[in-house]
Amino acid sequence: MDSALQVDRDTLMALAGEARLLTNPPGQIPPGALAGERVSRQQGRGLNFDSLRRYQPGDDVRLIDWQATARLRTPWIRLYNEERERPVFLIVDQRLDMYFSTRGQTKSVAAARIAGLLAWRCWHDGDRVGSVVFGDSDYSLQKCRAPARNLPAVLDDVLRYNQALPSRYPDETPASVSLTHVLQRTMPLIPAGAWVAVLSDFHDLDAAGEALLAGLRRRCEISAFITLDDLHLRLPAHGDLAARYQGREAAFSLSPQLKDDIEQSITSRLARLENRLTRLGIRVNQIVVTQDLIKQLQKGL
CATH class of the missing domain: 3.40.50.410 (von Willebrand factor, type A domain)
Incomplete structure (x- = not known):
């Protein structure tokens, strides 16, 4: 093979x-990396729910779990860990x-x-x-x-x-x-x-x-x-080329001008695609x- x-x-x-x-x-995040060692580029939150604990002064009020708070009649917050x-x-x-x-x-x-x-x-x-x-x-x-x-x-x-x-x-x-x-x-x-x-x-x-x-x-x-x-970057300045694609065939002679035109056309197409x-x-x-x-x-x- x-x-x-x-x-x-x-x-x-x-x-x-x-x-x-x-x-x-x-x-x-590389395996074994410590939390915060690399800035997350995840789409969205990038956090997984970990556990609940009682609210303490200074905690972010946006983390309060209102359902747990209503059920237990005291403020509780949700803790998250980073999704690795x-x-x-x-x-x-x-x-x-x-x-x-x-x-x-x-x-x-x-x-x-x-x-x-x-x-x-x-x-x-x-x-x-x-x-x-x-x-x-x-x-x-x-x-x-x-x-x-x-x-x-x-x-x-x-x-x-x-x-x-x-x-x-x-x-x-x-x-x-x-x-x-x-x-x-x-x-x-x-x-x-x-x-x-x-x-x-x-x-x-x-x-x-x-x-x-x-x-x-x-x-x-x-x-x-x-x-x-990368054929377009390696074309000779002179010579004969033959091409076949989906049943259609073509043969032509290369000239310095045609070589430059082919190189410029393919390079421009790749640049447009990248853009x-x-x-x-x-x-x-x-x-x-x-x-x-x-x-x-x-x-x-």
């Missing part, structure tokens, strides 16, 4: 050790458009590996993890659950969709599942306050998808991992498939 074209189970399992090299996802666990939800694109690279691993393999690394990071941190992995015609959803229960299911989905791509590639079946469609089906299952990682090339992000991401961002923190091949996502409050990480994934994730997280 060519590891640049698809992942296998041994590869995903081996990511457990590499995941320890990653920092916690944005806003999460944060759900993580992975949105993993494994469509045919991701099955591309000019050297090194494909975009689909890079996304699968990153999903595996983040899932194993949840395992180490004890954070609930959920996912949706989607191809061109269907998707598989896993609700956020404890990593001991959910990690195998998440990795199985990533493996199944990734390994299906090589056999489907010659057919080039048009996609019936869009990023917007996946977001519509997924949003009700993502807990408030979760960290959401979207692993895709975002080639079909439309206005409806942006609106859904904006709504999700109001109750969650989102990181976009835009996977890309669109950044305006929504989404943290953007551009993942070049030919570069070391761990180093890029360490920088992005």
Whole structure:
């Protein structure tokens, strides 16, 4: 099996050790941290109810539990402790458009590996993890659950969709599942306050998808991992190129001007995409498939 074209189970399992090299996802509290050691970036209160105790002079009156006070006929307040666990939800694109690279691993393999690394990071941190992995015609959803229960299911989905791509590639079946469609089906299952990682090339992000991401961002923190091949930065000044996409083929000769036009067009498109996502409050990480994934994730997280 060519590891640049698809992942296998041994590869995903081996990511457990590499995941320890990653920092916690944005806003999460490192294991063992003392209360107040890190500023919480959780959406909303970020506190769990702990217990009741009698009111003492100087206590915040907003913490008074009025039901307990009325029942016991003396003031009682509610005590909270800081919520240290944060759900993580992975949105993993494994469509045919991701099955591309000019050297090194494909975009689909890079996304699968990153999903595996983040899932194993949840395992180490004890954070609930959920996912949706989607191809061109269907998707598989896993609700956020404890990593001991959910990690195998998440990795199985990533493996199944990734390994299906090589056999489907010659057919080039048009996609019936869009990023917007996946977001519509997924949003009700993502807990408030979760960290959401979207692993895709975002080639079909439309206005409806942006609106859904904006709504999700109001109750969650989102990181976009835009996977890309850097061919446009490595084009020769002269030569012949051939391209094929969904049954259509084209051949053309490169000139210095055409090379510059291609580089500028792709660079501008990536910049516009990053600007669109950044305006929504989404943290953007551009993942070049030919570069070391761990180093890029360490920088992005």
